[in-house]
Amino acid sequence: MAVVGLRCQVILFALLIMASVAYGAKLSKSHYYRTCPKLETVVRNKVNEIVNADLGMAPGLLRLHFHDCFVRGCDGSVLLNSSSNSAEMDAPPNAGSLRGFAEVDSIKAEVEKACPGVVSCADILALAARDAVVKVGGKYWSVPLGRKDGFISSLVEANSSLPSPFMTFAQLVENFAAVGLNAKDMVILSGGHTIGQAHCAVVIPRLYNFSGVPGATDPSLDPTFADMLRTLCPSDEPLTFVGQMDATNGTFDNEYFTDVKSQRGLFSSDAALLTSPLGRRIVRESAAYPGSFLREFGKSMVKMGNIDVLTGSAGEIRRVCSAVNNNGNY
Numbered sequence: 110m111a112v113v114g115l116r117c118q119v120i121l122f123a124l125l126i127m128a129s130v131a132y133g134a135k136l137s138k139s140h141y142y143r144t145c146p147k148l149e150t151v152v153r154n155k156v157n158e159i160v161n162a163d164l165g166m167a168p169g170l171l172r173l174h175f176h177d178c179f180v181r182g183c184d185g186s187v188l189l190n191s192s193s194n195s196a197e198m199d200a201p202p203n204a205g206s207l208r209g210f211a212e213v214d215s216i217k218a219e220v221e222k223a224c225p226g227v228v229s230c231a232d233i234l235a236l237a238a239r240d241a242v243v244k245v246g247g248k249y250w251s252v253p254l255g256r257k258d259g260f261i262s263s264l265v266e267a268n269s270s271l272p273s274p275f276m277t278f279a280q281l282v283e284n285f286a287a288v289g290l291n292a293k294d295m296v297i298l299s300g301g302h303t304i305g306q307a308h309c310a311v312v313i314p315r316l317y318n319f320s321g322v323p324g325a326t327d328p329s330l331d332p333t334f335a336d337m338l339r340t341l342c343p344s345d346e347p348l349t350f351v352g353q354m355d356a357t358n359g360t361f362d363n364e365y366f367t368d369v370k371s372q373r374g375l376f377s378s379d380a381a382l383l384t385s386p387l388g389r390r391i392v393r394e395s396a397a398y399p400g401s402f403l404r405e406f407g408k409s410m411v412k413m414g415n416i417d418v419l420t421g422s423a424g425e426i427r428r429v430c431s432a433v434n435n436n437g438n439y
């Protein structure tokens with residue numbers, strides 16, 4: 110009788126483990142409590158040091174996590190260098206504009222010193238994005254952990270999965286829906302454009318020959334703002350920086366929504382948020398209630414951080430974030 114009971118327990122236990130593996134074992138806040146208790150402190154200290162040295166690394170680290178999650182899920186694939194195949198980082202939406210790669214490598218090196226071989230690059234990206242946002246004025250959210258790193262990174266996939274700044278509201282909703290995020294997440298997460306910079310290439314089509322009409326300006330742009338953008342971005346200077354994406358680009362606040370509301374959104378995709386009733390409502394609310402926007406941002410970031418994660422026995426813990434282990438030989 111006792112033997113049968115024990116065997117039942119063993120079988121039940123095994124079934125439970127199999128079930129959790131099959132269901133992709135969820136991420137958890139306590140994932141590294143035992144194996145790397147100092148993780149969050151190590152990452153936060155390093156991110157603070159990096160952002161103190163270069164404020165532009167705050168937007169850089171936030172955008173890296175976003176571009177990681179939208180292509181093959183949050184699996185660190187954005188960090189892999191091109192090898193025999195061209196990697197995500199060399200895709201048009203990333204090449205020449207994503208920043209923070211060397212900095213992520215340096216965070217990983219610190220983490221490896223504290224707990225060798227334990228923490229994934231995908232988790233480091235998720236923590237670094239949160240810490241960067243908090244460092245420049247955003248509100249803290251806790252980051253569920255336990256992602257593993259993937260083996261594949263493809264230029265073609267990044268080029269077709271990442272949203273374009275020329276998309277309409279409906280196209281943006283569809284692009285986010287493809288990774289399980291809804292229209293509200295899309296509008297709220299666009300608030301990430303409250304920090305950082307952009308290249309003139311993205312706005313030039315709105316300033317000089319909108320819809321292919323020579324001399325035409327995008328009518329959804331505030332005329333004074335358009336004049337200012339033309340001074341910053343001559344038609345033949347796509348590689349020049351517009352500089353800021355909102356009026357307070359060094360601070361994570363709700364200014365982005367105030368700007369969008371008054372037709373001073375930088376990209377067509379920012380202006381597009383006003384073209385739907387739902388978008389207009391969330392833009393207005395976020396502009397009116399900063400605290401509410403900052404809270405919602407954290408919630409949507411947690412959802413984004415869950416996209417197609419590898420957990421359990423899938424994937425690996427990379428030793429260096431820019432390359433898979435063992436030269437990819439397993």
Ligand code: HEM
Nearest residue numbers: 168169171172175206272273274298301305306307308378
């Ligand atoms: C809604 C669809 C989105 C589109 C079409 C879009 C597009 C872009 C583009 C074109 C740039 C400028 C790149 C350059 O010219 O250098 C940019 C920058 C940026 N994006 Fe987005 N983005 C979107 C959503 C997001 C989300 C969800 C986040 C984060 C939550 C985000 C965070 C950023 C940040 C922080 C920058 C500044 C990067 C820097 O200064 O290095 N974006 N985005």
Ligand SMILES: *[C@@H]1O[C@H](CO)[C@@H](O)[C@H](O)[C@H]1NC(C)=O
Nearest residue numbers: 200201264265266267268269
């Ligand atoms: C990227 O995608 C665009 C259209 O979505 C396409 O025109 C372009 O050729 C692609 N570029 C590469 C390098 O795959």
Ligand SMILES: *[C@@H]1O[C@H](CO)[C@@H](O)[C@H](O)[C@H]1NC(C)=O
Nearest residue numbers: 164165305306352353358359
């Ligand atoms: C903010 O904009 C200025 C130029 O307008 C730019 O030099 C600076 O790097 C931007 N800040 C960040 C954090 O990207």
Ligand SMILES: *[C@@H]1O[C@H](CO)[C@@H](O)[C@H](O)[C@H]1NC(C)=O
Nearest residue numbers: 313314317318320321344345
């Ligand atoms: C005007 O638009 C055409 C096609 O849409 C493009 O090829 C051309 O480079 C644009 N000119 C300027 C000055 O942006």
Ligand SMILES: *[C@@H]1O[C@H](CO)[C@@H](O)[C@H](O)[C@H]1NC(C)=O
Nearest residue numbers: 189190191211429430431432
């Ligand atoms: C990836 O590329 C960067 C920049 O070229 C380089 O510094 C880094 O060492 C490379 N990583 C590996 C593992 O070769």
